[in-house]
Amino acid sequence: MSNLTNFTKGFIKENPVFIMLLGLCPTLGVSTSAFNGLGMGLATAFVLIMSNLVISLIKNLIPAKVRIPSFIVVIASFVTIVQLVLEGFVPALYESLGLFIPLIVVNCVVLGRAEAFASKNTVFSSIIDGTGMGLGFTFALTLLGSVREILGSGNIFGMNLGFYPLDADGNPVVMLVFVLAPGAFIALAYLVALNAMLKQRMSKK
């Protein structure tokens, strides 16, 4: 597999969220706005790239039987680094992501790539794979965050779009449900369905 297809597969063909349905908890939990989605995506991407790098370096040293616990320790170390860095430099983002930062440890995307790719491939292609998958995850989260933010609060990245009618008090009339819990499920359901529909159209041609 060439490096280019290895890199781009994470965006559409094997997108971790829309196709493989991995890592749904943070996807649904933090995508209330495009900015949160982007922040969470980049944090996960960093962990994914670094853990892929380290695991592909040490893959020959780890006995097969304790492979999964070793992977988890590597991943947990990078998650702790992300947690401390975010707390120190971007406290606002740290606050809004909250519980979901430590939970990157149990994100199936990260462990899935470690097990399925980094433990079998060279260092260079593992970094490429991690970057592609990480950016694909970021793309999915940002897209979902944007959809929810536009529908639910009429903003995009915090900027007011101003195309919703105003009520008597001057507040825009928006579909508030989309920034609440049910909206996350519904928005993701339609994005996944859209993806499946496009795929069917393409395969017919």
Next chain:
Amino acid sequence: MEYFAIIIAAIFVNNIVLAQFLGICPLLGVSGKISTAGGMAGAVLFVMTIATIVTYLIYNFILVPFGISYLQTITYILVISALVQMVELILKKVSPPLYQALGIFLPLITTNCAILGVAILTVQKDFNLLQGVVFSVATAIGFGLALIIFAGIREHLDLMGVPKAMRGAPIALLVAGILALAFMGFAGLV
């Protein structure tokens, strides 16, 4: 009264799956049949309660006194995965019928973010040990409730004429959304 509020909040108002988005993977993965959903719920109840007790003790008697609470994430995930292994071994020896019932679900639980999530939340909310136990049991009941309702709906969904693109995951997510909407009715209860 205080414990009652914790229980109601954890089961209905802040339902772990439908309001806090933890444990979505088992919700979509093992909710095809009511019986498997019940098995999963039982395994989660079991592990979540033990994990909360153990992590609580480790946090307050090892991590805090030595000033290394920033190692919380690493310690917790190791403790939880070791615990799951141990529970599996002990169950196999002590209670084979229970092992038979929960067996296949136990390994899946290590990567269930609800377990780690509840362990961290217990620390974040400053619960004492008893409150933590009540919280984790109630959360697990809430998880089971959501899982079993969801499985019941999905059993019927198999017979429905769902549009082609919506089949599988999308319709399941949509059902979860409507269920979450129903659970929002409990908001403001406590």
